[in-house]
Amino acid sequence: xxxxxxxxxxxxxxxxxxxLLLKQTAFVALVTIVTGGTLILASESFARRMVRDxxxxxxxxxxxxxxxxxxxxxxxxxxLVGQVASRTRLRQxxxxxxxxxxxxxxxxxxxxxxxxxxxxxAKDFVSISIADPHGTIITxxxxxxxxxxxxTDPDFVEGRRQSNLGAPHRIGETYxxxxxxxxxxxxxxxxxxxxxxxxxxxxxxxxxxxAGLGESGxxxxxxxxxxxxxxxxxxxxxxxxxxxxxxxxxxxxxAVRGQSGLLHPWDYRDVEVLAAYRPVGYxxxxxxxxxxxxxxxxxxxxxRTIVVILEAAIILTGVLSSYLLxxxxxxxxFELTGTASTIARGDLTxxxxxxxxxxxxxxxxxxxxxxxxQIRRHVHRADxxxxxxxxxxxxxxxxxxxxxSVAQRVAEQVGDTCTILLVSEDGARLEPVALYDRxxxxxxxxxxxxGTTPMPVDxxxxxxxxxxxxxxxxxxxxxxxRLRQMTKQExxxxxxxxxxxxxxxxxxxxxGRSIGxxxxxxxxxxxxxxxxxxxxxATALAERAGMAILNARLYGALEASxxxxxxxxxxxxxxxxxxxxxxxxxxxxxxxxxxxxLRAMDGFSxxxxxxFAPRLPEEAQRYLGLVRDNAQQMGRLIDDLLTFSxxxxxxxxxxxxxxxxxxxxxxxxxxxxxxxxxxTIQIGDLADCTADPALLKQVFANLLSNALKFTRTxxxxxxxxxxRADGGExxxxxxxxxxxxxxxxxGKLFGVFQRLxxxxxxxxxxxxxxxxxxIIHRHGGRAWAEAAVDKGATFYFTLGGASHDGGSG
Amino acid sequence: MTGDPVEILLVEDNPNxxxxxxxxxxxxxxxxxxxxxxxxxxxxxxxxxxxAYDGRNLNDGxxxxxxxxxxxxxxGLEVLRQIKNDQHARRIPVxxxxxxxxxxxxxxxxxxxxxxYIVKPVDFAQFTDAxxxxxxxxxxxxxxxxx
Numbered sequence: 038x039x040x041x042x043x044x045x046x047x048x049x050x051x052x053x054x055x056x057l058l059l060k061q062t063a064f065v066a067l068v069t070i071v072t073g074g075t076l077i078l079a080s081e082s083f084a085r086r087m088v089r090d091x092x093x094x095x096x097x098x099x100x101x102x103x104x105x106x107x108x109x110x111x112x113x114x115x116x117l118v119g120q121v122a123s124r125t126r127l128r129q130x131x132x133x134x135x136x137x138x139x140x141x142x143x144x145x146x147x148x149x150x151x152x153x154x155x156x157x158x159a160k161d162f163v164s165i166s167i168a169d170p171h172g173t174i175i176t177x178x179x180x181x182x183x184x185x186x187x188x189t190d191p192d193f194v195e196g197r198r199q200s201n202l203g204a205p206h207r208i209g210e211t212y213x214x215x216x217x218x219x220x221x222x223x224x225x226x227x228x229x230x231x232x233x234x235x236x237x238x239x240x241x242x243x244x245x246x247x248a249g250l251g252e253s254g255x256x257x258x259x260x261x262x263x264x265x266x267x268x269x270x271x272x273x274x275x276x277x278x279x280x281x282x283x284x285x286x287x288x289x290x291x292a293v294r295g296q297s298g299l300l301h302p303w304d305y306r307d308v309e310v311l312a313a314y315r316p317v318g319y320x321x322x323x324x325x326x327x328x329x330x331x332x333x334x335x336x337x338x339x340x341r342t343i344v345v346i347l348e349a350a351i352i353l354t355g356v357l358s359s360y361l362l363x364x365x366x367x368x369x370x371f372e373l374t375g376t377a378s379t380i381a382r383g384d385l386t387x388x389x390x391x392x393x394x395x396x397x398x399x400x401x402x403x404x405x406x407x408x409x410x411q412i413r414r415h416v417h418r419a420d421x422x423x424x425x426x427x428x429x430x431x432x433x434x435x436x437x438x439x440x441x442s443v444a445q446r447v448a449e450q451v452g453d454t455c456t457i458l459l460v461s462e463d464g465a466r467l468e469p470v471a472l473y474d475r476x477x478x479x480x481x482x483x484x485x486x487x488g489t490t491p492m493p494v495d496x497x498x499x500x501x502x503x504x505x506x507x508x509x510x511x512x513x514x515x516x517x518x519r520l521r522q523m524t525k526q527e528x529x530x531x532x533x534x535x536x537x538x539x540x541x542x543x544x545x546x547x548x549g550r551s552i553g554x555x556x557x558x559x560x561x562x563x564x565x566x567x568x569x570x571x572x573x574x575a576t577a578l579a580e581r582a583g584m585a586i587l588n589a590r591l592y593g594a595l596e597a598s599x600x601x602x603x604x605x606x607x608x609x610x611x612x613x614x615x616x617x618x619x620x621x622x623x624x625x626x627x628x629x630x631x632x633x634x635l636r637a638m639d640g641f642s643x644x645x646x647x648x649f650a651p652r653l654p655e656e657a658q659r660y661l662g663l664v665r666d667n668a669q670q671m672g673r674l675i676d677d678l679l680t681f682s683x684x685x686x687x688x689x690x691x692x693x694x695x696x697x698x699x700x701x702x703x704x705x706x707x708x709x710x711x712x713x714x715x716x717t718i719q720i721g722d723l724a725d726c727t728a729d730p731a732l733l734k735q736v737f738a739n740l741l742s743n744a745l746k747f748t749r750t751x752x753x754x755x756x757x758x759x760x761r762a763d764g765g766e767x768x769x770x771x772x773x774x775x776x777x778x779x780x781x782x783x784g785k786l787f788g789v790f791q792r793l794x795x796x797x798x799x800x801x802x803x804x805x806x807x808x809x810x811x812i813i814h815r816h817g818g819r820a821w822a823e824a825a826v827d828k829g830a831t832f833y834f835t836l837g838g839a840s841h842d843g844g845s846g
Numbered sequence: 847m848t849g850d851p852v853e854i855l856l857v858e859d860n861p862n863x864x865x866x867x868x869x870x871x872x873x874x875x876x877x878x879x880x881x882x883x884x885x886x887x888x889x890x891x892x893x894x895x896x897x898a899y900d901g902r903n904l905n906d907g908x909x910x911x912x913x914x915x916x917x918x919x920x921x922g923l924e925v926l927r928q929i930k931n932d933q934h935a936r937r938i939p940v941x942x943x944x945x946x947x948x949x950x951x952x953x954x955x956x957x958x959x960x961x962x963y964i965v966k967p968v969d970f971a972q973f974t975d976a977x978x979x980x981x982x983x984x985x986x987x988x989x990x991x992x993x
Contacts, residue, residue: 628945629916629945630916632945633860633862633863633945634862636862636866636945636966637860637862637866640862640866641862641866644866644869
């Protein structure tokens with residue numbers, strides 16, 4: 038069994054596995070991918086926000102820190118310059134110079150001394166100069182500066198009012214700012230302005246320090262000048278970039294307006310950044326601390342990779358485990374499918390082999406196997422029914438054999454004993470007509486019981502009721518004791534042996550009418566009780582048996598009537614044969630006896646002429662000649678009539694005939710009649726045919742001899758024999774240029790003894806054309822003629838479609 | 847009951863036909879040694895030397911038998927059959943006389959071993975033809991054999 042199913046499986050697997058396995062696996066994959074993907078997105082967004090918040094916080098802190106540092110630095114520098122400006126000695130010197138109390142040379146020497154001291158105390162001071170209130174340098178640590186004019190320098194202007202740190206300028210590699218502060222007189226009036234060239238490298242370093250801001254961290258300071266952001270120190274990545282439209286630096290734009298906060302803009306490189314902005318708190322300077330988003334989120338990418346790998350692992354595991362699980366579930370399904378297809382191909386012995394399983398598959402397999410068993414049983418029964426129908430049909434000619442066969446088959450298929458009861462001809466009784474049990478002894482016993490038990494149709498035996506009511510009867514369990522009550526005691530031992538333990542009766546029907554009862558009984562303990570299914574099966578068998586019985590009866594009746602018919606045909610045939618024989622004997626006598634007197638008349642007339650001619654008057658000799666002529670004519674008449682009548686009796690001997698050869702032979706036979714005449718006989722390309730050659734020869738002989746006869750007065754006489762195809766059937770023609778005939782007599786032409794010419798003109802018996810027509814008719818053909826007086830005649834005939842062989846002559 | 851050897855036995859019931867046949871033969875000098883019987887029974891008695899011809903010397907012929915088929919008592923075909931069934935008589939050539947060309951008769955005669963046939967009334971030309979076929983020409987026609 039298992040080998041059988043496995044040999045059929047591969048094909049099934051390929052068609053089933055993709056659908057089930059793939060579906061399930063794909064579903065699991067889809068679910069894990071969707072959930073995993075969502076998870077990745079969610080976690081990423083969460084992580085991103087976390088990182089961003091963290092960085093923002095750090096940026097805010099850094100911005101605040103930078104601001105503090107810057108303010109500190111600026112205040113420090115302002116303080117330093119303030120100290121220089123507020124030096125009493127210097128103020129005195131300046132005041133003296135203004136009052137002219139000191140010589141310029143001395144002023145320069147003394148002030149230079151003071152400025153040099155001041156410079157030494159502030160290391161970032163590159164140089165210190167003093168300008169008069171109009172901006173002209175009056176003294177400086179660097180002599181060469183003296184005389185320079187700062188009158189229009191904004192830092193100088195601002196410095197006239199208060200300490201001021203100017204915007205840094207790039208000088209070579211370094212950045213310098215002008216640090217200015219007013220020098221006030223004792224009256225508080227502006228005496229001069231200190232101008233320090235400050236090296237702002239510490240500020241640059243301060244801003245460049247990236248502590249805690251990563252690789253791309255950057256601090257920018259800027260101010261708003263003429264509606265443009267002006268970077269006070271150049272950006273790390275774009276040293277030349279100084280002035281930037283407000284729109285391209287939104288964070289700085291906010292900072293210079295005195296606002297502080299966080300922003301994630303695109304910076305001057307068009308790179309996404311995270312930025313914190315705030316005012317420096319000095320003038321309108323703004324401060325922006327920023328870091329590249331890419332750097333910030335770089336750790337996120339690694340995080341994402343890890344999540345994706347994890348997700349992939351989850352998907353893979355899910356898919357694999359679902360595949361394995363699906364396979365585990367689908368294998369029994371495949372085996373079931375394989376078994377099903379094996380069964381479908383007709384091998385009803387196939388079983389799943391999974392019935393031992395305790396799970397739902399086991400349940401399914403057992404149900405399936407049970408179904409296969411049922412199907413097998415049904416198929417077997419259907420086969421049996423077909424087989425029975427066939428067997429019944431074969432015995433349809435012999436009712437007795439049929440009944441025996443029915444009883445045996447039913448007993449063998451449904452068991453154990455089968456009895457057929459048919460209603461008697463008078464319709465009064467049911468008579469047992471066949472009985473079968475595989476145990477002949479039991480069969481004999483039951484036969485004895487049946488023989489002594491009359492079953493009137495209107496009686497109350499079970500068979501009678503089944504017959505009358507035309508209904509089946511099923512008694513699964515029969516009580517032996519009840520049977521005993523119904524039976525004479527002397528039969529009890531017999532009853533114990535053959536008593537039915539289960540009974541089944543089915544009416545036998547033919548054309549809707551009850552004709553008997555099919556009675557079944559099981560008496561063997563091991564046979565068990567009849568079931569509803571047995572009843573159905575027996576009913577189906579009974580149906581076929583009923584039809585077969587009816588057929589056999591009809592056949593019997595038919596056979597009887599056939600026999601009667603055959604006997605009558607034989608009688609008729611014998612009568613006909615006798616009549617025919619009589620007719621033959623008659624024509625035989627005619628041939629011999631009728632001719633004898635003619636011979637005598639002819640013979641003795643001739644004898645008289647021969648022996649007594651000298652003594653006879655001429656007239657007497659002529660009369661004797663007439664006697665002879667008439668006797669001979671009568672002889673010919675008899676010959677022709679005999680030929681004619683023989684034609685009706687003799688069987689046709691049809692064969693392939695080469696028509697042209699046959700006609701040539703006829704013409705040569707008629708040589709005698711052409712002697713001394715000018716005759717042309719043309720034989721055309723004649724179609725071959727299938728005919729009796731002797732008879733066909735007679736046809737042509739008669740037609741040609743007629744043609745010769747009726748062209749006697751023509752010189753030259755012309756006769757043509759031709760054939761033409763007329764719808765596949767050749768038409769033969771014999772045409773002459775003789776005296777012809779009047780078509781109004783054409784109807785008489787083929788009649789016996791019918792003549793269209795006077796005897797003294799054209800001799801003949803008037804039978805020749807009748808013979809022609811009879812021969813043609815016997816071949817299944819037609820004969821006709823066309824003619825006109827003195828214009829010749831044409832005789833046509835065909836030999837019937839079947840005779841034609843399509844030869845080309 | 848003549849003791850003379852018989853050259854020709856003519857079996858013919860119709861006296862007219864017999865007379866015409868005899869005259870035709872006689873006119874052609876085959877007059878001698880022709881014996882005529884009138885029915886089949888008599889023909890058989892003559893051929894086998896029985897009945898009226900009891901004791902006839904069978905060596906006296908006939909040399910040839912002209913046999914009509916339609917005969918009283920025993921018909922010609924039966925006579926023919928008995929002749930051809932006899933060891934001795936079967937050597938005598940038989941020429942059948944027919945009054946018609948009834949095929950049936952001719953076919954049957956040939957089946958029984960007839961040697962030739964002539965259509966009645968016996969025309970001498972036909973007769974000599976038949977005799978020539980039988981190789982009895984000189985014997986029957988009183989003519990010396992061709993050297």
